Structures are given as C-alpha cells and as structure tokens.
Amino acid sequence: MSAEQKNVRKKERSARLAIWMAARSSRNKTFLDRMCRKMITKATMVDPAKDFMRDEFVDNDRGFDPDELDRYQRGEAV
DSSP, rough: OOOOHHHHHHHHHHHHHHHHHHHHHOOOOOOOHHHHHHHHHHHHHGGGOOOOTHHHHHHHHHOOOOOHHHHHHTTTTO
16 A cells, blocks of 8 residues: 555545544534534634634724614714
C-alpha cells in the first residue's frame, strides 16, 4: 500500500468519524451524544479575535432603540 493510499484511507476514516459524531450529537439523549456535541462545538468555535463577522455595535449593545429605528425608517429628522 502506497503512502498516497494510506492518506486517502486516513481521510476516509476521518470523514466517517465526523459524520458519526455529528449524527450522535444531534440526538442528545445519552452521555456519549452530549460529549460528541461538546467536542463538535469546541472544534467549530471561532476565536472572537479572528471573527470577521463581529460587530462592535452589537457587542457593546449600542444599537437603535425601537422608537429611534421607527423614526429612521419613516424618514423623520432627529
């Protein structure tokens, strides 16, 4: 068996394991299901410092209040 075939088999096993873990974590009935869910959550968590989707206004809760948003949508001046 060549090194390339070993790498392909390793990737196949990894993909099967990932699919199995995702299926188990979606059930959330047993301890193993919860452990799979925690491992998947930890593996897919994005570091907040590297998250390009973060919004400073949302994080600091500096958005519009409902009345201010309503006035803005109707086009009224402040």
